[in-house]
Amino acid sequence: MxxxxxxxxxxxxxxxxxxxxxxxxxxxxxxxxxxxxxxxxxxxxxxxxxxxxxxxxxxxxxxxxxxxxxxxxxxxxxxxxxxxxxxxxxxxxxxxxxxxxxxxxxxxxxxxxxxxxxxxxxxxxxxxxxxxFTWQDGNLMGLVFPFTSPILAYTFSRSIERQRQLNQTNRRLKTIIERHERERIARDLHDTLGQSFSMITLKAELASKLLVKAPDKVAPELTEIAQTSRQNLQLVREIVNNLHEKSLTEMLLDQTHNLAVAGVWVTTTGEAQATKWPTTVQSCFAAVLVEAITNVIRHAHAQTVTIDFTETTTSYQIVFQDDGKGSTLSRQGANGLRGMQSRLQADRGTFAITSSRRGTQLTLRLPKERENA
Incomplete structure (x- = not known):
């Protein structure tokens, strides 16, 4: 065997x-x-x-x-x-x-x-x-392939090797991102649920002692335990929901590859700071950017895309610019554009689009006060 x-x-x-x-x-x-x-x-x-x-x-x-x-x-x-x-x-x-x-x-x-x-x-x-060796009988032309073969083969193979190393680097980056995400979840659990469960334990021990010494005071303690438990349950649900939401980093990893396949070069500014934005903010922007990038690949015929992440005291903002055919991307009645606008408006954000011969620019904005709403 x-x-x-x-x-x-x-x-x-x-x-x-x-x-x-x-x-x-x-x-x-x-x-x-x-x-x-x-x-x-x-x-x-x-x-x-x-x-x-x-x-x-x-x-x-x-x-x-x-x-x-x-x-x-x-x-x-x-x-x-x-x-x-x-x-x-x-x-x-x-x-x-x-x-x-x-x-x-x-x-x-x-x-x-x-x-x-x-x-x-x-x-x-x-x-x-x-x-x-004359051009008439083709013998001179027949030397082109022998003379160029080593250079062509070596260049092509080096290109394949660089692409393989790039894919390997992307896989490693994805692993690092997943590890950081696990660490973030662990911190969230420790900072939120850890303290609450410690409080439940203390309250339960206190209720156990009061059951003998002062039975009339047990009911309020049990009420607080139940209330704290419900709050913890809500926290768990929020954490689970956040896990299903895609971060900007995850989205950029996937979409940068898609743009590269389509022959579009992408550059970003302020990305490191944007990865620290709240999960709900990142998830909303990620969904909108996926649609914008899809439109660029399908319709814009662009060669470059720039994404600028900025933050002010009142809002989070992304400026998405391509150098493609603006009139195509900003066509009236496009379902993709309506979807992007509806998603942002549902979170009290704003969506603006301008197009010219130099391409199309999308300005996406979400207010900060929505976090406390």
């Missing part, structure tokens, strides 16, 4: 993306078929040697300090002595992808050796066949 699980795991981890390129290998093999001379046999054996090295590079990471140079040398022989600049493209993509996670100097050494083989092969081909 353990052997089967090991093989299954090994099968799942197989580097399929590396083997996809081998579908082009038969074209090289076909160039030497049918076999007409010992040279054809030699090149076919070198193709087999290349295939073995290619697989070892993928499957045996510990051997790469040997297999990568060997693979490059074998394909370099094709470029130097067989007028075949196609074979060297294989390590150009495969190895460049692998080196994207390694120090840059390793890629620089590989690229230097790669271009020595490629340029050397082109020089020998030109000396032997002076009219080989």
């Amino acid at each position: 353990g052997s089967f699980e090991h093989k299954h795991k090994r099968f799942k981890n197989l580097e399929w993306t590396s083997y996809v390129w081998l579908v082009y290998l038969p074209y090289t093999i076909a160039a030497y078929l049918p076999v007409k001379s010992w040279r054809d046999w030699l090149w076919l054996m070198l193709v087999g040697c290349f295939l073995v090295l290619y697989i070892l590079v993928v499957e045996k990471p510990r051997w790469r300090f040997v297999t990568i140079p060997a693979e490059l040398a074998v394909t370099g022989l094709f470029a130097l002595f067989a007028a075949n600049n196609f074979m060297i493209i294989f390590p150009g993509w495969q190895v460049s992808f692998l080196l994207a996670r390694r120090p840059k100097r390793e890629f620089y050494w590989f690229a230097m050796a790669y271009y020595v083989f490629l340029v050397g092969g082109c020089v020998l081909d030109y000396l032997q066949f002076p009219g080989t």
Whole structure:
């Protein structure tokens, strides 16, 4: 059973993306078929040697300090002595992808050796066949892909790696946020319920003593215990309700990703202070901003979005600005706009929208006195 699980795991981890390129290998093999001379046999054996090295590079990471140079040398022989600049493209993509996670100097050494083989092969081909490289027969154009392959592969792989690291960082940030949220809940429980339950305990002990010494005073104490218990129950309900409300930080984590997918760059100011606003305020603003961002992605065709969080002595305010098509976002009768306005008005807030050629600006405001209402 353990052997089967090991093989299954090994099968799942197989580097399929590396083997996809081998579908082009038969074209090289076909160039030497049918076999007409010992040279054809030699090149076919070198193709087999290349295939073995290619697989070892993928499957045996510990051997790469040997297999990568060997693979490059074998394909370099094709470029130097067989007028075949196609074979060297294989390590150009495969190895460049692998080196994207390694120090840059390793890629620089590989690229230097790669271009020595490629340029050397082109020089020998030109000396032997002076009219080989011309635009008319397409041979010169055929050199574009071999010369650009390592750079394209390395750049693409680095981009994928940066995106992977960014996603990992976002996951870590989300974990930190969840931990801080748990700490906040613990503080709320300690500051509110802890003191109240201590009071209930003292009242219950007092009532127990009065039951013997002064029975007529027990009833008021029990009444206070019941009242305090009901208050605690209400506090618990409020805490639970707050847990279901999305904070500005959670909303921004989700929506920033959505904007990035749509090709929209977002910047914020005052975000750190806004994360300290009351939970109900954050929840109301978060719901409105989700709708605003959805409108930007669907209709505005914007490239940048700025969100400015500010606080005065009387209100909380957010200014949302995009550089898209303002006339599209502010169209009459839009359900999204009505929904945003209704949500803010339900909490005695205000909603203002202005649009111009430079984009659309939303000003969202909630009064502070609503907290004590």
